[in-house]
Amino acid sequence: MSAKVLVVANRTAESSELRDALRAKAVDRDPEFTLLVPATPHGISWAADMHAGGDEAEEHRKAFVEGLRKEGLNIVDTKIGDPDPLAAVQDECNTNEYDELVISTLPTHISKWLKLDLPHKAEHATGLPVTHVVAHSSG
16 A cells, blocks of 8 residues: 655745655655645735735645646645644644655745744644655745
8 A cells, every 4th residue: 555645835836855855755655645735825925814825825736736747646636725834734634644744845044834843843743754845946
């Protein structure tokens, strides 16, 4: 049976670092990937309206899925999640079973998700192993 991997990304969804990490996971096995894109707004929208990130999340979701499927990776589902990335991960893990998480963030100095300590909090909240991928560009 193949491993079920929840991939959590937003602005880094199309990054080469994340693609490389997922390809590496698929070398010895054929995991089933589910992409979760929290609808997290950035810039001034972050403070003004926590629900302003839906359209951008949808753009990242579409571009990411197309790119990975072209590379032959087994993307079984894609979802837009809660604007709060930890809540999005918890919601998804409460309704579906996964074997591991892959969380992709921007580098420390600009990542809101790392300021929230998302990789560690997600690991603690779900009990799943987490692979943290730092992407140096958003695509």
